[in-house]
Amino acid sequence: MAAKEKPKFAMYWAASCGGCEISTLNIGDKILAVDEAFDIAFWPCVADFKVKDVEKYPDGYIDLCLFNGAIRNSENEEMAHLLRKKSKILVAFGSCASEGCIPGLSNLTTAEATLRAVYLDNPSTDNPKRVLPQPFTKVPEGTIQIPVFYERVKSLDQVVPVDYVMPGCPPEAHQIAAVMDAVITGVPLPPPGRSIIGAGNVAVCEECPRQKNVKRIKRFYRPHEITPDPEICLLEQGIVCMGIATRAGCGALCPRVNMRCEGCYGPLDGVEDQGANMVAAIASVVEEGSGPLAGIDEAELQRRIGEVMDTLVDPAGTFYRFNMAHSLLMRARFTGDSAEKGVA
């Protein structure tokens, strides 16, 4: 046993797909350095700890806690509060914890509709008694309790204060490795308070090798509708690449292989709402249909703009794929007590 006690590390998985954990393990050999530098205090995915173990730790016992996943149900929220209390540094790790990510898209509808889609209306679901999950179920042996499914998904920082945000869906392994390195070697982190770590401070375009020209978009294409020119900016070709509105850090992985950036690294500093900013940017470069504009009336202009915009399928899922829960739109709608009263 070392003379000096090692710092404590925790990683938790709330409402998410597990990709963050895989990406963390993807740092390869460096995982050994993590193990060497830290004592693992809680990491359900790789080590057998129970919640009651964590409850027994003194407050602030855990030095670094990576929390991935959104807050979807009461258990997620309880764990968020618990780990906040027990951790010195709490990191919203990955897009779900930072912004709500894919689960956050369900904020566009109600919890009931989400449950119906999963348990009743899904074509591959066989549920003849049409049972939906209930927080409390009476059985002969007593009452079984499962977590309460919330009306809406929240990001971690909408539930507890977080010290750092590490964006990405998932965060790239090389970024995780770099952050771990920094922590282990004692490189000072930026001042805490929802500060971004493990990512850049410019848009993805900075890392994207494609040629960027002045943009004028006449129609939009979904990925299967076009074979893009590999040299030219995807957005110019009508593919809604979110790179312009998305934080760099991934190395422009998707655009490099002809796929549009979906925006998983989230908005840049100073951006209130990634989706809204993207909409504003796109609106600024849409060509108003063909033909001369002089003398055409507003209705005709509307029609032409409508024609272009109709080619953009699923705008909410395109512009808000990762940031719906944390968007200004949702914050304005749900902050305070109105959410549960169904102000939507």
Place this chain on the structure above:
Amino acid sequence: MSKERVGVYICHCGSNIAGTVAVEEVSQWAAGLPNVVVSRDYKFMCSSLGQELVEKDIKELGLTRVVVAACSPHMHERTFRATCERAGLNPFLFEMANIRELDSWATDDRVAATQKAKAMVSAAIRRVIHHQPLQLLPVTINPNTLVVGGGVAGITAALEIANAGYHVYLVEREPSIGGHMAQLDKTFPTLDCSACILTPKMVDVAQNKNITLLSWSEVEAVEGYVGNFTVTVRKKARYVNEEKCTGCGICIEKCPKKVVDEVFEAGLGYRKAIYRPFPQAVPKYPVIDTASCIFFQRGKCKACQMFCPTEAIDFEQQDQILKLEVGNIILATGYDTFDPRRIPQYGYGRLANVFTSLEFERMVNAAGPTGGRIVLRDGVTTPKSVAIIHCVGSRDKNYNEHCSRVCCMYSLKFSHLLHERLPDAQVYEFYIDIRATAKRYEEFYHRILEEGTRFIRGRVAEVTDAARLPGEEGKLIVQYEDTLIGKQRRLPVDMVILSVGMEARRDSREVAQIFGLGCEYNGFFIERHPKLDPVNTMTEGIQIAGACQGPMAIPEAVAQGAAAAARVLSLISQGTVMMEPVRAHINAEKCSGCRICNDLCPYNAIVFHEDRKVSEVITALCQGCGACVAACPSAAITGAHFTDEQVMAQIEGMLWDMQPRIAVTATGAE
């Protein structure tokens, strides 16, 4: 909490605001808001006493921010900025809340108005805390001026500026300057010969060394800003070399092609395919109308070229695109007359002897197509009775609600001319009201009353040639209600003159777009202030003069032309103007070079540096419109005085009474 010390001042504006808003209540309420050090209400904040109050507080209470809730910033933002500056506070650390135009004048509901005033004051306080000190930007004024439109307003403006010693480019889209005034016969009420008083001014324009006259030319694009506009002008091909042409007119005489002159002669007379609109045209050079010219249509003829003694005819001539650098622009683009075909029941275009007032002007003009003889459409018969119908297309909700202001007087003038030329003819004026409101107008009206014109009060329902009663055959029958006796009547006459109103130019909206102006619902250009700034516009460096601003008669158009010139001369003599520092700025560190903004700037102020892969805003060109700021998807562009921080704080302040139900905050973690 911020350490800023805010002073809040609520203006009563006499009873303008205090009549609807509980100003004392708002003031007392504001005193309790965070950062507010002092809150007062005062009868007239803009008065020197009101301003002294602010100055005193800045000095004695150490205010670092000032909010005045009063009228529109258009009225007094400058006043209070200057107040702050006198007290040693940067003028941009001030914010104005408009609780008059946007609040007290918009409702009679005292409770609602007071509540809204609180919201606006709260918004201003939260915003002003985030204000940053800014410095005005000095801009040099190019002393050259562009005047668009060579009617009497444009001519006056051009001569005023040129005579003061500065260069003027006068752009006119017709082949000659002169405008509508050149078409008129006499002017009311003095009965001066219109051409006789106008042509000397036109000649002055031609001879003035400080005026570059670009007739048969149109402005295609305007770039830049006050003091430094770059104007693109298309000088249409005349097919006549102006260097060689002496204006002898032999080409016109020899041209074998005669066409109806729809413009100058209002369709009543003819001109040649190569023509000058009228003998005193300025410039004197003719123009070939290619749509009518036999050579351009069929490849043969060239009579003009053959007879031209100076070889000035050039069929190869091309349009020229000129780039003009000017510091100021005056728009004097004039008006169109109402097209009475839009009122089919008056029969214009269907019934031969229904004339427009402009046709009558040409007919009665000694230099016009009939040599001044008043005749029916057959060109021979003199009418024995004439009906003049007022307000055609004016004061009518179906067409134009406005009064065109000149029709009453020119109709009276027509009566006089009819009596003078046809002493035996009966003349009838169908009017709604006689509006004779300027100097010597009422006297002129009385003179016409005495000359024997019959005045019938009532709007004409219909002009028809369908005779129903004896004596109506072969006549035009005017069906009307005489509202003074309350009876429907019919009156057979030989000739009907429709006194058509004034409308904005058909293309006024496109012109407004080129110059960055606003148009009213009816197409007239919007002045900066209807009372106090009638020739200025909301676009710095662009003035308007004459009937492009609204219907007006010659003396007012002349006065506006001169007024606009005075405005321009004042800017030129200042040499530089201080411009609002509200500008966009791109943070090169944050710019990813995505180029979304590159094509958005209406002032071409954004450049892309290919080497560094970043975009940059050229501060001198930026006008602070914010298009790029809104479009930048990565918040790399900031609009000074309109930062996200300031605007979000303002919104939060506006929603003060909504909290905590809706909180628009940066973290959303509350």
